[in-house]
Amino acid sequence: GAVVSQHPSRVICKSGTSVKIECRSLDFQATTMFWYRQFPKKSLMLMATSNEGSKATYEQGVEKDKFLINHASLTLSTLTVTSAHPEDSSFYICSAIWTEQFFGPGTRLTVL
Amino acid sequence: KQEVTQIPAALSVPEGENLVLNCSFTDSAIYNLQWFRQDPGKGLTSLLLIQSSQREQTSGRLNASLDKSSGRSTLYIAASQPGDSATYLCAATGGATNKLIFGTGTLLAVQP
Numbered sequence: 001g002a003v004v005s006q007h008p009s010r011v012i013c014k015s016g017t018s019v020k021i022e023c024r025s026l027d028f029q030a031t032t033m034f035w036y037r038q039f040p041k042k043s044l045m046l047m048a049t050s051n052e053g054s055k056a057t058y059e060q061g062v063e064k065d066k067f068l069i070n071h072a073s074l075t076l077s078t079l080t081v082t083s084a085h086p087e088d089s090s091f092y093i094c095s096a097i098w099t100e101q102f103f104g105p106g107t108r109l110t111v112l
Numbered sequence: 113k114q115e116v117t118q119i120p121a122a123l124s125v126p127e128g129e130n131l132v133l134n135c136s137f138t139d140s141a142i143y144n145l146q147w148f149r150q151d152p153g154k155g156l157t158s159l160l161l162i163q164s165s166q167r168e169q170t171s172g173r174l175n176a177s178l179d180k181s182s183g184r185s186t187l188y189i190a191a192s193q194p195g196d197s198a199t200y201l202c203a204a205t206g207g208a209t210n211k212l213i214f215g216t217g218t219l220l221a222v223q224p
Contacts, residue, residue: 032210043201043214093155097210105155
């Protein structure tokens with residue numbers, strides 16, 4: 001099956017710093033990738049749709065200046081959490097579309 | 113706006129028991145419905161995907177059904193095993209956007 005990777009798997013940062021998370025489709029090309037956020041013991045909430053070569057589409061309530069998404073190639077999308085605060089601590093998961101949506105293993109972000 | 117809910121939120125069963133997890137969605141105009149498994153701190157593993165034109169899918173001990181008219185899907189797990197312990201999520205895809213709307217999840221514990 002198709003493989004999607006995320007890097008890093010875990011990151012701890014200080015409040016006010018920016019953190020970049022990478023999502024890669026390893027064995028297929030994806031014009032569309034999605035970014036989700038998951039709070040503890042909660043379900044996944046779609047944050048934004050990442051389209052290769054164009055601007056991301058953000059869901060209602062998601063700050064686009066806070067969560068910067070770049071989809072510069074058909075195999076890589078990045079999510080940058082800018083000026084991170086403790087409330088941004090969460091589990092971030094990406095997915096990429098091929099025959100269906102394939103999910104990455106997630107990135108645990110902890111902001112101190 | 114599509115809303116997906118799952119009942120029960122948590123379930124504990126003895127090993128060997130058959131069980132059913134329930135998923136309800138408010139908008140019957142779905143493209144497909146998918147069941148996922150999530151282990152603690154991990155990403156998602158796709159279990160079964162049911163297209164809107166299908167009524168059920170089977171994989172090993174798992175059987176998923178879809179009734180669009182009533183807005184319901186069920187995941188049947190036969191002869192449960194401790195290794196089945198995980199959170200099970202259902203997700204509906206609406207229209208051509210490929211956006212997945214996730215349910216609230218069911219935390220399953222299979223006791224040895």
